[in-house]
Amino acid sequence: MKKYTNINDIANLKSLIKEAINLKRNPFQNTELGKNKTLVMVFFNASLRTRLSTEKAARNLGMEVSILNVNDAWNLEFEDGAVMNLTTSEHIKEAAQVISQYANIIAVRAFPGLKDKAKDEAEIILNSFLKYATVPVVNMESATAHPLQALADAITIEEFKTTKKPKVVLSWAPHPKALPQAVANSFVKVMQHMEVDFSITHPEGYELNPEIVKDTPINYNQKEALENADFVYVKNWSSYNKYGQILSEDSNWMITKEKLGQAKFMHCLPIRRNVIAEDAVLDSENSIVIPQANNRTFSAQIILKKILENK
DSSP states (O other): OOOBSSGGGOSOHHHHHHHHHHHHHSTTTTTTTTTTOEEEEEESSOOSHHHHHHHHHHHHTTOEEEEEEHHHHOEEEOSTTOOOOSSEEEEHHHHHHHHHHHOSEEEEEOOOOSSOHHHHHTTHHHHHHHHHOSSOEEESSOSSOOHHHHHHHHHHHHHHOOSSSOEEEEEEOOOSSOOOSHHHHHHHHHHTTSSSEEEEEOOTTOOOOHHHHTTOOEESOHHHHHTTOSEEEEEOOOOTTTTTOOOOOOGGGSBOHHHHTTOEEEOOSOOOBTTTBOHHHHTSTTBOHHHHHHHHHHHHHHHHHHHHHHO
16 A cells, blocks of 8 residues: 555455454554654644544554644645745645655645635645655545545444444434534445445435445435434534535434434544434443544554555
8 A cells, every 4th residue: 555545545445444353453463564664643633533543553563653733833835836925934845855754654634624615625735745745645634535534434334233234324413513524425435335235314405525425325314214224323514515514403413312223323523412412322332432433543553554564
C-alpha cells in the first residue's frame, strides 16, 4: 500500500479485515517494522479518537510519533501563484517537502468548510500533501472522506455479526450543527465492498453524493428501514444538494430503543445523547460504540503496517 486516502486504496477488504483482527490479538507482533521510523500527524482540526488511536497504532508498530497542530502555529498557503503578503507565512510546497524529511509517513486531518461544495470536493489540503510530500500520506478525515473510521466500522461488523449477510442500515439523525458528509460517505463505500444487505434512511433532501451512493437503496421511512436490522449505524450529515445546510432538526429521527429493536447500535462518536440517540440506546447491551472506537487503533495499525511493508 503506497497511501491511504480513500477506501478504494484497499486492494482486498476481506483479507485486510481478517489481518486487522489477527493483529488485534497481538498488537506488538510487528514492533521491529516501525523501529527508527516516524509518523508525523498534521492536524488542521481537533481530534480525540483519531489522534489517540493513530498515535497508539504507530507506537504499537515501534514508530516514533510527532504531532503538529498547524492552525495553532501559522496558516499555510495552498494557492499557486499566491502573493503571500497577508496572513499566510509558509506555502504547502515547502511545508510538505520539509515535513517529509522528518517523517516516513504523514497523516493529515482537515475538515470541509461546508460553504463551497466544489472547493471541499477538490480536497485542496489533502491533495496538496499528496502532490508535494515525498512520503506516503494517510487521511485522518478530510472534507469528503474518513477511511480510517470506515475500516474500523467494517472490522466491528465482522466481529459482531451473527449471520453471513447481516442487514446494515445507515440512518441519518438530527443535530444542531451542520456536519460534514465524510463519515457517511466512507461508510457507504466500505459497505458496498462487504457481504451485507445495506440501505440508507434519511429525510428527503438529505441525499448524499449520488456518485458515492450509486444504486444503494434509500428509504425515507426510518421505521420501515430499521425493521429486522442487525446493525444500525447512526450519523448526522448536512445537506449535499443544498450544500452544508440544515434542512431538518426533526427529533422524530432520533434513535430510540423501540426503533433499534435487537439491532447493534453503531456511531463514530462523539455523540449528543438524547439528540442523536436516547440514553436507553447508548447504555444498552446493544450499543457497540465503545468496541467500535477501540477498533480505530487497529484500522490505523493495519494501514500503517501495510504502508511500512511497502517501503
